[in-house]
Amino acid sequence: MMRTKTGALMAKSFDSQKYLKRIGLGKKDYHFWKQVGKALLCTYTLFGIAWLWNETSPLGWWTLKPKPKEEKELAHLYERRKFPYPGDEKAMEEFVAKGGMIGTTIGPKGIVESDKDSFNYQKVLQDKKFEQEAFKLWIRMRNEVISELQEKGYDAE
Numbered sequence: 001m002m003r004t005k006t007g008a009l010m011a012k013s014f015d016s017q018k019y020l021k022r023i024g025l026g027k028k029d030y031h032f033w034k035q036v037g038k039a040l041l042c043t044y045t046l047f048g049i050a051w052l053w054n055e056t057s058p059l060g061w062w063t064l065k066p067k068p069k070e071e072k073e074l075a076h077l078y079e080r081r082k083f084p085y086p087g088d089e090k091a092m093e094e095f096v097a098k099g100g101m102i103g104t105t106i107g108p109k110g111i112v113e114s115d116k117d118s119f120n121y122q123k124v125l126q127d128k129k130f131e132q133e134a135f136k137l138w139i140r141m142r143n144e145v146i147s148e149l150q151e152k153g154y155d156a157e
Contacts, residue, residue, distance in 0.1 A: 083095070
């Protein structure tokens with residue numbers, strides 16, 4: 001009569017250490033993996049400190065040069081603008097209407113930008129362009145008149 005192994009006997013006969021040793025996780029490899037874990041922990045800790053230092057650093061990133069005295073004294077006058085998430089249509093419209101995306105990302109604190117929305121800015125640009133074109137046309141017409149008068153013999157200057 002042939003006996004079959006029950007679940008408990010089958011589990012006892014299954015030697016997990018034999019298979020773990022084959023893939024590099026045996027008892028002799030514990031020290032190696034412990035050292036690898038320590039190295040990774042130290043590496044990620046250093047990267048985390050560097051990242052935190054980058055966000056709050058009195059120095060520049062990778063520069064190791066302190067900020068000039070003038071820049072430190074004037075730093076309180078400037079602020080970073082908060083950009084809205086591009087997928088948020090309403091916030092993007094408000095941001096553009098307030099003059100966002102015109103100029104730099106750093107603006108002076110305390111200046112009210114309510115009169116400088118995108119429509120007014122475009123209107124100012126159009127007015128400038130119109131003035132330039134009108135001035136060019138005036139100079140061209142003036143030169144034509146002067147040249148015609150000089151052809152007829154008059155002193156136009």
